[in-house]
Amino acid sequence: MTFGKVIRPQWPLDEDIIFLNHGSFGASPHAVLAVQREWQDRMEAEPVRFMTRELPQHLDKSKAELALFVGARVEDLVFVQNATEGANAVLRSLLSTFKPGEELLTVSHAYRAVRQTMVYVAGLCGATVVDAEVPFPIADPEEVIDAIRLAITPRTAFAVIDHITSPTGVVFPVEKIIALFKERGIPVLIDGAHAPGQIDLHLDTLGADYYVGNCHKWLFAPKGAAFLWVDKKHQAKIHPTVISHYLGGGYQTEFGWTGTRDSTAWLSIPAGIEFHKKLFAAGSREYTRKLLVDARREISVALGVPLGTPENMLANLCTFPLPGNPDATDERVLKLHDVLFDEHRIEVPAMNANGKLYVRISSQVYNDPSDFDALKGALVELAGAGRI
Numbered sequence: 001m002t003f004g005k006v007i008r009p010q011w012p013l014d015e016d017i018i019f020l021n022h023g024s025f026g027a028s029p030h031a032v033l034a035v036q037r038e039w040q041d042r043m044e045a046e047p048v049r050f051m052t053r054e055l056p057q058h059l060d061k062s063k064a065e066l067a068l069f070v071g072a073r074v075e076d077l078v079f080v081q082n083a084t085e086g087a088n089a090v091l092r093s094l095l096s097t098f099k100p101g102e103e104l105l106t107v108s109h110a111y112r113a114v115r116q117t118m119v120y121v122a123g124l125c126g127a128t129v130v131d132a133e134v135p136f137p138i139a140d141p142e143e144v145i146d147a148i149r150l151a152i153t154p155r156t157a158f159a160v161i162d163h164i165t166s167p168t169g170v171v172f173p174v175e176k177i178i179a180l181f182k183e184r185g186i187p188v189l190i191d192g193a194h195a196p197g198q199i200d201l202h203l204d205t206l207g208a209d210y211y212v213g214n215c216h217k218w219l220f221a222p223k224g225a226a227f228l229w230v231d232k233k234h235q236a237k238i239h240p241t242v243i244s245h246y247l248g249g250g251y252q253t254e255f256g257w258t259g260t261r262d263s264t265a266w267l268s269i270p271a272g273i274e275f276h277k278k279l280f281a282a283g284s285r286e287y288t289r290k291l292l293v294d295a296r297r298e299i300s301v302a303l304g305v306p307l308g309t310p311e312n313m314l315a316n317l318c319t320f321p322l323p324g325n326p327d328a329t330d331e332r333v334l335k336l337h338d339v340l341f342d343e344h345r346i347e348v349p350a351m352n353a354n355g356k357l358y359v360r361i362s363s364q365v366y367n368d369p370s371d372f373d374a375l376k377g378a379l380v381e382l383a384g385a386g387r388i
């Protein structure tokens, strides 16, 4: 199988756009979307039969395939629409267990929506949110561990730690981080929004208390396909964000029905897994990695900036510094994105990490070096004109 321009027509991606942001919302190929449409047709052919007689068993099958893929027991997995919802389900279920003065710990590279959920929960119970200050650029996985160790106090009651960070695209050493919390008896939720499909997962042996992951990012599933994994010992206290008929029925039963909805994204996860596996067998991981590593080296050399991340902390995302190390305001972040999109037709996010402005690239099988050359040219031009 050849990657790059040859394979790109397998996605409905706009031909006029250089798409370097698989990370934000994923991109589903035609093959997976066709499967979702088949499910939707089946649902609408007889909605009552579908919802009441067919859906539960099809969801079970889909979940069983996902469980196999992420190395989990099927009983520990439930479907949610997205990682934000999964994190909300956990944090809001635990609300009454946090006491005034306790600390909910996260990292300075955390995803804002998840951190805001922590702020909301902390505000309701008199707790506070503490950020471990993880540096960026970063040189070594130990820097993450040190930052987290420093931020833990006797008041730390809970932690939310990213598996692959959103603003910086860094793969965190989560096994070692989980061990830090375990030693101290602090439960930890791993935010793996970017992990499924980007890196291999073995949730059964990872040792987390809670894990959320998206299938609509790097596993090619349609939007609205995500999961929550909860260690058996915590399941009885975790409820969905939407309470429905089966309150009190237990973890699987409660999450199994949260009101009428289109569940076809969940039903299409096996199609996403199959698509991913075919690409993987054809060498997608090697292809996207080389693409990413080469691109960030060339862009960094052209811009005269240091590399932000060591290679052993990269998967398919990479964030790199900009000339002059500019401060990031919300306005600057938006403006840089908009200039690249409006003037250069490049879809790539500008990022605020620890208050500085960066650009984050995603490397996917439909990309090739010419996409990154275009970005390099645009950034060199903008930097030369003093517009970054």
Ligand SMILES: Cc1ncc(COP(=O)(O)O)c(C=O)c1O
Pocket: 023, 024, 081, 082, 083, 084, 085, 110, 111, 113, 114, 162, 164, 165, 166, 191, 193, 194, 214
């Ligand atoms: C680390 C992280 N957590 C959570 C999310 C939220 O994902 P979703 O919008 O699917 O809930 C994202 C999205 O990019 C993310 O990067």
